[in-house]
Amino acid sequence: MYFDYVIVGAGIAGAVMARRLAEEKDASILIVDKNSFVGGFCFDYRNQDGIIIHKYGPHIFRTDNEKVWSFLSRFTDWYDYQHKVKIYIGGKLYPMPINLDTVNSFLNENFTAETLSQYFERQKKKYDEITNVKEVVESQIGTLFYDNFFKNYTQKQWGVAPEELPPEIVSRIPIRSNRDDRYFTVKYQGIPVNGYTEMIKKILDHTNIKIMLNTEFEEIKSQITYSKLYYSGSIDEFYNFKLGKLPYRCVKFKFERYEKEWYQSAGVINYPNDYEYTRITEFKHFLPHYTHATVIAKEYPSWNGDSSYPIPTGQNRDLYHKYQALSKDDSIAFIGRLGEYQYYSMDQIVDKILNMSL
Numbered sequence: 001m002y003f004d005y006v007i008v009g010a011g012i013a014g015a016v017m018a019r020r021l022a023e024e025k026d027a028s029i030l031i032v033d034k035n036s037f038v039g040g041f042c043f044d045y046r047n048q049d050g051i052i053i054h055k056y057g058p059h060i061f062r063t064d065n066e067k068v069w070s071f072l073s074r075f076t077d078w079y080d081y082q083h084k085v086k087i088y089i090g091g092k093l094y095p096m097p098i099n100l101d102t103v104n105s106f107l108n109e110n111f112t113a114e115t116l117s118q119y120f121e122r123q124k125k126k127y128d129e130i131t132n133v134k135e136v137v138e139s140q141i142g143t144l145f146y147d148n149f150f151k152n153y154t155q156k157q158w159g160v161a162p163e164e165l166p167p168e169i170v171s172r173i174p175i176r177s178n179r180d181d182r183y184f185t186v187k188y189q190g191i192p193v194n195g196y197t198e199m200i201k202k203i204l205d206h207t208n209i210k211i212m213l214n215t216e217f218e219e220i221k222s223q224i225t226y227s228k229l230y231y232s233g234s235i236d237e238f239y240n241f242k243l244g245k246l247p248y249r250c251v252k253f254k255f256e257r258y259e260k261e262w263y264q265s266a267g268v269i270n271y272p273n274d275y276e277y278t279r280i281t282e283f284k285h286f287l288p289h290y291t292h293a294t295v296i297a298k299e300y301p302s303w304n305g306d307s308s309y310p311i312p313t314g315q316n317r318d319l320y321h322k323y324q325a326l327s328k329d330d331s332i333a334f335i336g337r338l339g340e341y342q343y344y345s346m347d348q349i350v351d352k353i354l355n356m357s358l
Helices: 012-024 066-073 100-107 113-123 133-158 196-203 217-223 314-324 346-354
Strands: 002-008 029-032 044-046 052-054 061-063 085-089 092-096 188-192 209-212 225-231 248-258 268-270 279-282 294-302 332-334
Touching: 002 012, 012 029, 012 196, 012 209, 012 346, 044 196, 052 294, 061 066, 061 346, 066 346, 085 133, 092 100, 100 113, 113 133, 133 294, 188 196
Parallel strands: 002 029, 002 225, 029 209, 085 268, 225 332
Antiparallel strands: 044 052, 061 188, 085 092, 248 294, 268 279, 279 294
16 A cells, blocks of 8 residues: 555654645555554543543653744644743752742742842853753752752652753753743643644544554554655664664653542642652643542653653764664654654654754
8 A cells, every 4th residue: 555655653753744745645545553642741531520630750841932833833732831840959949940939948048139140040050062961050050959859750760860950951941030820931832622642633633644643653554555665763772772772761651540639739839858659740730620639640750661761872972873873764754752762852743853854
């Protein structure tokens, strides 16, 4: 069977690419996904209480990119959710990212916006060159806040010392001299009113797009022909790991349901220094839904399971580029977080796909 394009993976990268090809090329497209659902790591569902659960952890859409927001808004309405995160340190909860209230409460001080800026200027460590995550954080907020708020959280998340992680993982630490406790301050932010899965189903709802779920690409590739393949799975898996496995950070979740209205005071609470889990998510905060029950997810770092987050150390990126060099022509393109071995947010993935040459 012939298709103009085959796309492996029905996550947000594959779905946006399929829609572009269907509309702009009037092409025939086959999407293949090993899962029983579309959405990839954005997959969500309603539980017995009507709460929308994010199976792979909290997904909060945000962007300053009007083109990205306008494209996705064709397929969903948005709930104007302003994400708030707290961090548990020494038995107390503090707003995160660090703002005026965080610092004053943690240090038992009474800084103003001006004196807080002056305080962090004194705390900053000077480096001739920023080469890792530790240096990024210390160069902006000093050692005390690095040690308490960032060091152990980063180590738990990545299983790698912050000194070994490249600086682009954190790039810039937001420090607010005001009391704004929103996690994001970008122009557009929210959650699809009926969930990400329903949004992606609508993106894929086009007569030119055929979807095959519960299907491994390896099982069917001898039965189909195509002009071009877009692959959003792990690039090392595509090449049967012939050069070795690329390391990925995996995540495991323990879901717990409680017969109570609320479990915690914010959608997400981070635990950098206590417990084995890194954070707890309570999904009822994301979309309005009245029920006396609630569901949380405790998030644990793992090194076995679905490849989730590339670990872009220099050595790992070198291996990725070797895999990339195995593709000798334009008949295959690797897309998305796994295909490009890049730590993308959702809006960055959509922007990249929307701006690719077809």
